Amino acid sequence: MVNLTLIIALPLLMAFTMPIFKMLNSKLPKFIALLTTAFNLIVLSSNFTEIMAAPLILELGGWQAPFAINLYVGPLALVAAFLINGSAFILSIYNLSQDYQFDDKFYLLFLMITAGASGMVMTGDLFNLFVFIEITSIAAYSLTTFAGGSSYEASFKYLIIGGVGSVFLLLGIGFTYSAVGSLNLAEIAASAGLINPLLLQITALLFLIGIGIEAELFPLNFWVPDIYTEAPTAVSGIMSGAVSAAGIYALARIFFTLFPAQQFFNYLLVIGVITLIMGELIAYQQENIKRMLAYSSLAQMGLIVTVISLGTEAAVKAGLFQLINHSILKVLLFISAGVLISAAGSKKIKDLAGLGTKKPTAAFGFTIAAMGILGVPFLNGFISKFMIISSSLNADQFLITFLILAAALIEIAYYLKVVQKLYFEDLEIEVKNTAVITVPVILLTLLIIGLGVYPQLIAEPLEKAAAEILNNSRYIMTVLGGI
Amino acid sequence: MLTKYIFVPAAAAFAAYILNKKNKKAGATITALVSAYLLLSLALIYGSWELNQSFNLSLMGYQLEFLMALTPLSWLFAVLTSAISLLIAVFSIDSQADFKFSSVFNLNFLLVIGSIMGVLFARDFLTLFIFWELMTWTSFYLISSGKKKMAGRAAYRYLILSAAAAYSFLMAVIFIFQQTGSFAFEPAAEFLLNNSAPQSILLLLAISLPFWVKAGIFPLHVWVKDAHGNAPKEFSPFLSGMLLKVGFYGLIVVFHQLSFFKIIENTIAYRGLPLLSYLFALLGAVTIITGTILAIRQEDMKKLIAYSSISQMGYIIIGIAIATPLGFSGSMLHLMNHLIFKSTIFLALAAVIYRTGTTKMYEVGGLIFRMPLTFAAYLTAIIALAGIPPTNGFISKWVIYQALIEKGYLFLALAAFFGSIASFMYVFKPLSTVFLGQLKPQHQEIKEVPLLMKIPMLILIGVIVLFGVFPGIQMNIISQISGDLGIETVNYSLYSIQGAFGAWNSLYIFNVFAAGFVIALLVFGLAKKSKLVGLLDTYSSGEYVTDAESYHYAYQYYRPFDRLFDNLAAKSLTGFYETLTANLLKSGESFRRIFAAGRVQNYALYSVLLFVILAAVGWII
Amino acid sequence: MKFRNLIALVITAAFALIILQAFTITPAAGEITLNEFGKADINNRTAQLYLNKSVNTDNKKVIYQESKNLESGSANIVTSVVANYRSFDTLGEITVLFLAAAGIGVVLNLENSKKKKFAADDSSLILNTGIKLLFPLLLLAGTYIFVYGHLSPGGGFQGGAVIATAFLLKMLSDNKFEIKEISITLVESTAGISFVGLGLYGLVTRGSFLENFMATGTVGQLFSAGIIPLIYIAIAFKVGAELTNIVKNLIEA
Amino acid sequence: MLNFLEEWSFFGGSILLIFIGLYGVLSRKNMIKILISLGLMDTGVNLLLVALGYVEAANAPIINSVNPSNAAAFVDPIPQALVLTSIVIGTAVLALGLALVMKIYDKYSTLNISEIRGLKW
Amino acid sequence: MPLISSFLILIMLAAAAAALAFDDLLSSIIAAGLVSLTAAVLFYFLKAPDVAMTEAAIGAGLTTAIFVLALFKTERGKSE
Structure with missing residues (x-):
């Protein structure tokens, strides 16, 4: 019932007024961020049943759907928006115990990166998608620099790659518009079939590169390790939990709706597998725990893209479930790693030895999340790993299944190294006191175990989302229904 | 009601963990009591082989049914497990006085017993896999709570080997699930029987891999020495007494109940034996x-x-x-x-x-x-x-x-x-x-x-x-x-x-x-x-x-x-495995050096390169 | 030419050739391809609806100074697209500039860094007197540009940029000219709030965000085109304040 | 013939500008030059977008005393609106990039990107 | 009209190439400013007055100013 545009409009309003809040009382921005993300979650859940029945079209500016910007919120977009605002909510709880130098600017940027990601997920217009990608990227450039030190280089590198990516994206939008004559995804999809195959291929590749950078695909994701390592913990959390999910959504929306040719899915399959294997192998080498988590999250993104590009409904459902699990687990991993790092005073894994006893909540959070990712039964990772293997075997891709399992094995190797160091080695360094993160850890652990023991909770939205993304003619019908 | 054999130890495990925090002897006594209770109730149900239980669950569009049944083989192994755990628990009441991780030990020990019961009574591959994974994970934690550094490395190697084998099991089992539509043993057995012999043999070997690892037979025995040697002194008897045997339980199930011997009967024989x-x-x-x-x-x-x-x-x-x-x-x-x-x-x-x-x-x-x-x-x-x-x-x-x-x-x-x-x-x-x-x-x-x-x-x-x-x-x-x-x-x-x-x-x-x-x-x-x-x-x-x-x-x-x-x-064979994994992971290192050379211009170059390559590939096809 | 640059040249050349190829495709029967230069067929594009202002209504004719109460009412069609049909994009774009200004403020962490003024010696006489003359004129030109945004070419962005250039020149010419940080942030926030406020008001009254809730008057009049001039005024202040903020940060870094 | 020259000059020209910009980003050592080439690429793309919307012998999409009615042929207004936004986004990104360059310069006191190897791994 | 635009495009491309080729940063910034300026005029030829004004004001004006400021805060500040 509550109009879903508020999910973007309200954070915008709060962001613009953040400097004034800061003048009123310096502690205010923290709580404003928390309240806004909480409000977003309430708005999303209030629309839950309605969207499960039929996708919602929200016209912006009151213009008839396909001829101006409209938001298309289907089950998939709702699930992704829940994921984004959920991780933002939990990270803003985590932020209550943190303090940043320019905290009004931090929370302003934090709200805007969440609103940008939600925008990417809900928009039904191509250029609007470009604008939201730019909002998310520029918020990410600035948020990374809050950690000081060499985060400026990481941010500069990401800016350059983001700049090149936006040029590709703009070229793609230009070609699509001048070929088809409209910027609305449904209208383009309707007449995509008539486009000359060569032009279609060039435009699709332009989009692949442009959005691939956000979706962390293989040759485009070298900014990921630098950014996730140098950025403050909350920023790495929101980037790996929410922004990468939005990137995957955008990639899926573009390729399932506009360019559903099998040839592009084969490209995505190959790129996804390479990202998976490369990510896992390099993650094993890392000594810096945040860099290890960064490579692990880009490997998981590769896994999700691989599974989704198999194209069958079971595969897309498995990919989506893995995306949800990955976001929850990664947010918990980054929060716990953040506390462990500030306790040990160094990002090196070998300095984290023996922290299990001194920092029980953070160590427990890290272990339960690592168990989740490794697919220990009764945790959410197990169900999605099972679904991934059965769907990829169903699409009789034996080599892909073997590679996925081999990658999972390497993953076990490097996560266990850290868990063992935490618990079964003695403490050498004196422990500094750190933030209290019991609330986020408890919330996320309940979510992990809840989804693991009773996944039926989100079975229905997943089924609807997978069905919706796969059948683009229904997407075209719902948007162009009137005309 | 067979699930009681799994949930009683599991519940007791958490109770033991909390109580042991206060008094070092509480954990071991609870383990002893639970094992005695299991032993008694197993003795009572001897002979009632028709005891079985199943509940099904439609999960994410998959119709899954979890079957459990009591067979003479599983009854024997269950009795042996509870007997040996009773004796070890009694023994460890005193011997854990100075053991730093005694509460974690008792928590995991009871969970291992519970998951072994789960493995023994499972009549379908999914339950078997779930409890097998739980057994591996909890025994991993038990072994790594032994002598400092060496126990960690031993448990780590043990887990990697069992995880690799468990994944081959999972892959084969899901393949069968796709063909027969269910995870139970019986339909799988008769599917494998009238399936082409080489494929069935391959599938059954993949399924039996985790059992070979757990039983410690020649090529896969590398983990046994370190795991036993470094595990806490109370867990070594259970590890070498019972855990190795669970591997044999699996092998017997594969050889006889999944009709592996019937399949290889007509393959080439050697001195009267396939x-x-x-x-x-x-x-x-x-x-x-x-x-x-x-x-x-x-x-x-x-x-x-x-x-x-x-x-x-x-x-x-x-x-x-x-x-x-x-x-x-x-x-x-x-x-x-x-x-x-x-x-x-x-x-x-x-x-x-x-x-x-x-x-x-x-x-x-x-x-x-x-x-x-x-x-x-x-x-x-x-x-x-x-x-x-x-x-x-x-x-x-x-x-x-x-x-x-x-x-x-x-x-x-x-x-x-x-x-x-x-x-x-x-x-x-x-x-x-x-x-x-x-x-x-x-x-x-x-x-x-x-x-x-x-x-x-x-x-x-x-x-x-x-x-x-x-x-x-x-x-x-x-x-x-x-x-x-x-x-x-x-x-x-x-x-x-x-x-x-x-x-x-x-x-x-x-x-x-x-x-x-x-x-x-x-x-x-x-x-x-x-x-x-x-x-x-x-x-x-x-x-x-x-x-x-x-x-x-x-x-x-x-x-x-x-x-x-x-x-x-x-x-020694471990050397072989070590070098194998070492240079596999070294390739990751060279991968990183080639690609993540730190120069942002290389990154931008690779993205344009990807565009050109994919365009060329598209142009050729 | 270093070897690395050679590879880069070859790859970029290949990229450019592929893009060029997109223009030289000869369309087979019924296929859509890019039209040649100057042959963009507007009539089956959404642009045609914007030109006839017939998205919700099926209006055909838009006559200067005559047609009344059209759905968008702005004489300058580009302004109607930017501030009315696709005003959500512009809102997004304003946020990008806002985040960039905030980001620069953080990166150069101004608040506690000592105020290192721009080291240029006091600039030449001609520059000072010229700017003293030009400053008010530039402000006037900027205001004209964004106030008449919906009638003649120009609008919020261009007006804001001109105002920012005026302040830039002022700051360059004499070092004592000091804009307090508070005033810039206040202008920025109020302008941002008013833009989003307009959108929310549209949402409350007309049911969808950024919907035009005022009468659109006759095309070509100053007081016409509903909320478009209001939006453009808000944009002008916001862009002006932000660009000045960016320039001020760069000068004082 | 003239139209052919015009077509090739606009489309070809803007793509060449993108090519120069992209080559600049990939090859130049100096960070400010990289940002300049990024700016060039943006200008090139904007030029291409507007050129795609150009109609021969049509006038600017503004109804004023010169062409009072919408019956006359107009150029496509949508690419112009898009380019308006993309120019400002490009400038915002460049400004942030320059601020980062200044900060990196304070630390490494060089603008040569190959000497900034802080993030080895 | 077409002849002038082709000529302007040539100037723009030359200025762009010069922007990369110059060693002195200030002259390459000025060359980039020239590219934006010619682009503004070209937008005018493409019947896009709004875009021309934006490109002139923001592209040529402010961007070049920002680049020069950044230059004087880094390299050029050092050499003086």
């Missing part, structure tokens, strides 16, 4: 030989006994692989007997470690004076291990020999003989170094272990002799199992087993030994007592010895024998 099962038997023989040779070389008592477990596993796999009635019952007998005498040995060694704090044999000596009961327990156990008549070890080895000779496999019989003869050597080494010889000065005031640790050892000694004299008790349940699995049973009575070339009457032999023992006792009692000499009052041909230097010869006990196999032991 080639594949002869290969498995050969693997068993090689395991015996390598286990024995490597056991002799060890200086750490727990590692030595770990290798002896590996070599004893060889006997069991030989029995199962040749699949004759004698062979099968021999291996089941040996499985039970090995569990009993191996846990006695480990408990005795745990008692030694509890008192002296070290696992190195050359650091201790002459403990017979201070810890006579532990010595007695250890002595009876190694007599059983070596296979000397009045004990149960002899019977099972005798039946396996009968089976081998009956089929005329000389090499396997030779390996079995070598295994049991050489076991004298590695068994005698700890006896002489730890218990005999001179008592080290610092161990003068060692006392015997407390009562609660004595009881399990006494019970086990009694069971060794009991089964040695009346094997019939074991044969009842084994014949139930072979009847259920479709293998004809060996005829037996309470105290005799009919082998291929004549029966074995254990009561008669026991009387002879008892008579001999009595006579020896009389002679010892009546004869003149020998003068008690101070241990360190050593006399060495006129040379005047001032300090209390002991002539107790313990280090590198069998140096001449070891020199024979030095080059063989050098090429």
Whole structure:
């Protein structure tokens, strides 16, 4: 019932007024961020049943759907928006115990990166998608620099790659518009079939590169390790939990709706597998725990893209479930790693030895999340790993299944190294006191175990989302229904 | 209601964890109570084989049904698990006094028991996989709570190997699920039967991989030594007693219930046995030989006994692989007997470690004076291990020999003989170094272990002799199992087993030994007592010895024998696995150096390159 | 020419050739391809609806100074697209500039860094007197541009940029000219709030965000085109304040 | 013939500008030059977008006293609106990039990107 | 009209190439400013007055100013 545009409009309003809040009382921005993300979650859940029945079209500016910007919120977009605002909510709880130098600017940027990601997920217009990608990227450039030190280089590198990516994206939008004559995804999809195959291929590749950078695909994701390592913990959390999910959504929306040719899915399959294997192998080498988590999250993104590009409904459902699990687990991993790092005073894994006893909540959070990712039964990772293997075997891709399992094995190797160091080695360094993160850890652990023991909770939205993304003619019908 | 066997230990585990935080002994007592409860309720449901339970769940569009049922085989293993865990729990009430991770230990120990029950009662692959993973994970935590760095690495290697095997299991099982639509054993068995032979064999081998790893058979035995050697002293008996056996439970399920033998019946035979099962038997023989040779070389008592477990596993796999009635019952007998005498040995060694704090044999000596009961327990156990008549070890080895000779496999019989003869050597080494010889000065005031640790050892000694004299008790349940699995049973009575070339009457032999023992006792009692000499009052041909230097010869006990196999032991299999994983992961390093060279312009170049390559690929096709 | 640059040249050349290829495709029957230069067929594009202002209504004719109460009412069609049909994009774009200004403020962490003024010696006489003359004129030109945004070419962005250039020149010419941080942030926030407020008001009254809730008057009049001039005024202040903020940060870094 | 020259000059020209910009980003050592080439690429793309919307002998999409009615032929207004936004986004990104360059310069006191190897791994 | 635009495009491309080729940063910034300026005029030829004004004001004006400021805060500040 509550109009879903508020999910973007309200954070915008709060962001613009953040400097004034800061003048009123310096502690205010923290709580404003928390309240806004909480409000977003309430708005999303209030629309839950309605969207499960039929996708919602929200016209912006009151213009008839396909001829101006409209938001298309289907089950998939709702699930992704829940994921984004959920991780933002939990990270803003985590932020209550943190303090940043320019905290009004931090929370302003934090709200805007969440609103940008939600925008990417809900928009039904191509250029609007470009604008939201730019909002998310520029918020990410600035948020990374809050950690000081060499985060400026990481941010500069990401800016350059983001700049090149936006040029590709703009070229793609230009070609699509001048070929088809409209910027609305449904209208383009309707007449995509008539486009000359060569032009279609060039435009699709332009989009692949442009959005691939956000979706962390293989040759485009070298900014990921630098950014996730140098950025403050909350920023790495929101980037790996929410922004990468939005990137995957955008990639899926573009390729399932506009360019559903099998040839592009084969490209995505190959790129996804390479990202998976490369990510896992390099993650094993890392000594810096945040860099290890960064490579692990880009490997998981590769896994999700691989599974989704198999194209069958079971595969897309498995990919989506893995995306949800990955976001929850990664947010918990980054929060716990953040506390462990500030306790040990160094990002090196070998300095984290023996922290299990001194920092029980953070160590427990890290272990339960690592168990989740490794697919220990009764945790959410197990169900999605099972679904991934059965769907990829169903699409009789034996080599892909073997590679996925081999990658999972390497993953076990490097996560266990850290868990063992935490618990079964003695403490050498004196422990500094750190933030209290019991609330986020408890919330996320309940979510992990809840989804693991009773996944039926989100079975229905997943089924609807997978069905919706796969059948683009229904997407075209719902948007162009009137005309 | 079979799920109670899983949920009771699981619930008790968390209770034990919390209570143990306050009082160190609470955890172990709770484990003992739970195992006793399980043992009792299992005894009550003996015979009701139709007991089963299933509940189905539509999960994410998959119709999954979780089946559980009680079969004679799973009943036997469940009884063995709860019995051995009861004894270990009683033993560890006192022995965990100084153990830092005792609450985590009890939590995981109960979870391991619960998950083993889950594995045993599972009648479909999904439940089996879930509880198998849980068993692996909880035993991983148990092993890594042992000696600091080495336990971590050992547990780490154990988990990686089992995880790799579990994934091959998962892949094969899901493939079958796609063909048959369900995870249960029966539809899978008859699908595999009328499927093309090579594919079924491949599938079944993939399914049996985790069982081979857990059973510690030759190529996959690398984890056993480190895991046993470094695990906490209370967990080693369970690890080598029960965990290795769960692997055999799986193998029996694959061979008989999933009709692996029926499938390979018509494949090429070798000397009257399908080639594949002869290969498995050969693997068993090689395991015996390598286990024995490597056991002799060890200086750490727990590692030595770990290798002896590996070599004893060889006997069991030989029995199962040749699949004759004698062979099968021999291996089941040996499985039970090995569990009993191996846990006695480990408990005795745990008692030694509890008192002296070290696992190195050359650091201790002459403990017979201070810890006579532990010595007695250890002595009876190694007599059983070596296979000397009045004990149960002899019977099972005798039946396996009968089976081998009956089929005329000389090499396997030779390996079995070598295994049991050489076991004298590695068994005698700890006896002489730890218990005999001179008592080290610092161990003068060692006392015997407390009562609660004595009881399990006494019970086990009694069971060794009991089964040695009346094997019939074991044969009842084994014949139930072979009847259920479709293998004809060996005829037996309470105290005799009919082998291929004549029966074995254990009561008669026991009387002879008892008579001999009595006579020896009389002679010892009546004869003149020998003068008690101070241990360190050593006399060495006129040379005047001032300090209390002991002539107790313990280090590198069998140096001449070891020199024979030095080059063989050098090429240990673990080295092979280490190098394999090392350079696989080194490729990751080179991958990183090529691509993440840190220059942002390279990154931008790769994105444009991707565009050009994909355009070219699209243009060519 | 270093070897690395050669590879880069070859790859970029290949990229450019592929893009060029997109223009040289000869369309087979019924296929859509890019039209040649100057041949963009507007009539089956959404642009045609914007030109006829017939998205919700099926209006045909838009006559300067005559047609009344059209759906968008702005004479300058580009302004109607930017501020009315696709005003959500412009809102997004304003946020990008806002985040960039905030980001620069953080990166150069101005608040506690000592005020290092621009080291240029006091600039030449001509520059000072010229700017003293030009400053008010530039402000006037900027205001004209964004106030007449919906009638003649120009609008919020261009007006804001001109105002920012005026302040830039002022700051360059004399070092004592100091804009307090508070005033810039206040202008920025109020302008942002008013833009989003307009959108929310549209949402509350007309049911969808950024919907025009005022009468659109006759095309070509100053007071016409509903909320478009209001939006453009808000945009002008916001862009002006932000660009001045960016320039001020760069000068004082 | 003239139209052919015009077509090739606009489309070809803008793509060449993108090519120069992209080559600049990939090859130049100096960080400010990289940002300049990024700016060039943006200008090139904007030029291409507007050129795609150009109609021969049509006038600017503004109804004023010169062409009072919408019956006359107009150029496509949508690419112009898009380019308006993309120019400002490009400038915002460049400004942030320059601020980062200044900060990196304070630390490494060089603008040569190959000497900034802080993030080895 | 077409001849002038082709000529302007040539100037723009030359200025762009010069922007990369110059060693002195200030002259390459000025060359980039020239590119934006010619682009603004070209937008005018493409009947896009709004875009021309934006490109002139923001592209040529402010961006060049920002680049020069950044230059004087880094390299050029050092050499003086």
